[in-house]
Amino acid sequence: MRLDTDLKVTVVARTVDDAAGEAFDKGAKLLGLPYPGGALIEQHATRGDVRKYVFPRGIPEKADLRMSFSGLKTALRYQLEKMSDAELAADLPDLCAGYQHAIIEQLVAKAGAALDRGVYRSVGLSGGVANNRTLRQRLTNVALQRGLPMLIAEPKHCGDNAGMIAFAAWADRDLPTGTAAAPAPSLTVEET
Secondary structure, three states, X not given: OEEOOOOOEEXXXXXXXXXXXHHHHHXXXXXXXXXXXXXXXXXXXXXXXXXXXXXXXXXXXXXXXXXXXXXXXXXXXXXXXXXXXXXXXXXXXXXXXXXXXXXXXXXXXXXXXXHHHOOOXXXXXXOHHHHOHHHHHHHHHHHHHOOOOEEEOOHHHOOOHHHHHHXXXXXXXXXXXXXXXXXXXXXXXXXX
């Protein structure tokens, strides 16, 4: 999303199906992990090998900024159907690592592609998925590579849409001088 100087928000990328956080939670359910499952996937992934289970990326073309996570969940389900309970238990860290990697790499690749197409003053990250430490680090690297400040909501503020809205207002105060925006309750969102 881009906030123009005339206070118009433009959506530059979106998912065509599930949100990334939803993909984490639905993947966790398939893996037998309780809700909310994103944090548990991350926890198991820290002990896993991202190369053991390679999951697909929806819409991998850089020219297309849309994302898709439904095929990823289906690929996880098909993988799990081939495994015994003992194999699942033994390979849970590797499955989580590969699954998490597929979600994060899609987000990071699309964010980088979007940043390369326009002029931006910062990169922001909020919402429940912003609690993921790997995503926080990877997206920070993308911002730093482009010389942009990275604005990340504190974990205690990541979790629901109200938190994301509050973060947007909070992050605005940390922008470089002359880039702050005044509140605009009637702000519209347009598609590119």
